Amino acid sequence: MKIYDVGMPAPNPRRVRIFLAEKGIEVDYEPISLLKGEHKAPEFKEKNSLGQVPVLELDDGTHISESISICRYFEALHPEPPLFGKTPLEVARIDMWNRRIEFAVMGPIGNVWRHADARTSKIVKQFRDFGEANRDTAFNAMRWLDRELAGHDFVAGANFSVADISALCTIDFGRFIGLEIPAECANLKSWHERVSARPSAAA
Numbered sequence: 008m009k010i011y012d013v014g015m016p017a018p019n020p021r022r023v024r025i026f027l028a029e030k031g032i033e034v035d036y037e038p039i040s041l042l043k044g045e046h047k048a049p050e051f052k053e054k055n056s057l058g059q060v061p062v063l064e065l066d067d068g069t070h071i072s073e074s075i076s077i078c079r080y081f082e083a084l085h086p087e088p089p090l091f092g093k094t095p096l097e098v099a100r101i102d103m104w105n106r107r108i109e110f111a112v113m114g115p116i117g118n119v120w121r122h123a124d125a126r127t128s129k130i131v132k133q134f135r136d137f138g139e140a141n142r143d144t145a146f147n148a149m150r151w152l153d154r155e156l157a158g159h160d161f162v163a164g165a166n167f168s169v170a171d172i173s174a175l176c177t178i179d180f181g182r183f184i185g186l187e188i189p190a191e192c193a194n195l196k197s198w199h200e201r202v203s204a205r206p207s208a209a210a
Contacts (some may be wrong), residue, residue, distance in 0.1 A: 009035040010077070011054065011062040015185075016183040017041075018113070018176035020061040021210065022074040028207035030085050075105065078169055090169045094103045097164065104163040104170035112152060113177040115144035120184050145186050149178070153192035160201065167202070175202050 013020045027034060039045045039060050047058040055062045055072040063071040063080065071077050082091050087102070092098035121131055122138025156162070178188065178199055188193040188195050202208060 008066055009037050009064050011039050011051070011060050011064065013039055013041055013046075013060050016180050017060070018180040019059075019074040019178075021176045022169075022172050023061050023063075023077050023194060023207070024210035025176070025207045026078045026090060026169060027081065028210040029088065029090060029167070029205075030081060031171075032081060032085060038100075075169070075173075082116075090167070091132040092163075092168065097166075101163045101168045101170050105173050108152075108162070108173045108177060112145070112148040112174065112181075115141040115148055116177060116181045116184070116186060119145060119186065120180070124184050142186065145181060146189055149181075149186075149188055149192055149195060155196040156194040156198050159198075161198070167205070173204050175199070175208065 010020075010023060012024070015021065024036075039051065041060075046060055047053060052058050054064065054070045057072070059072060060075055061072070061077060063077045065071070071080055078093065089097075090101075091099045118141040119138050121127055122133045123135055124138070125141070127133065143177070159165075161167050162174050178195075182188070186200075188199065
């Protein structure tokens with residue numbers, strides 16, 4: 008078993024690494040160079056036809072892609088500590104919040120990266136006006152998340168979950184491309200300090 012991986016600052020591979028660190032699961036990682044286009048090579052696209060990382064390769068040659076799907080696989084094998092929730096309500100709330108993070112926060116930050124960052128100009132066709140317009144959307148999403156975090160230690164409730172992992176990787180990637188947490192977002196900043204202090208955040 009191994010995971011085809013890309014190091015920092017790529018947020019999706021990091022989601023899996025943090026998840027496994029929280030579980031105490033050790034897996035071999037094989038680095039893939041995005042700059043060299045290894046993820047688009049024909050032999051890699053046999054593992055994931057979309058040419059994206061991460062990809063989990065099982066011992067029988069089965070491949071699982073999409074970071075949350077990989078995490079769900081390991082959650083089923085190793086349910087403790089529960090990062091997708093235990094009760095039906097916890098599971099639903101964590102799933103709801105993870106999707107909200109992906110759509111409301113990760114989406115606009117990803118659009119800024121794809122369309123308004125010079126580092127991606129040689130990789131994808133950019134629509135800079137669209138990319139720039141997403142800056143305000145990303146900041147407003149952070150302000151929304153700040154309001155939702157009022158009175159809560161973690162994104163989806165009383166316990167650290169995969170929703171916090173998704174949010175941390177997203178916020179950190181935003182900072183990498185110059186989208187810092189707005190100064191007035193005290194709740195979001197406190198949450199970020201709290202989850203960044205967990206040992207798994209270094210994964």
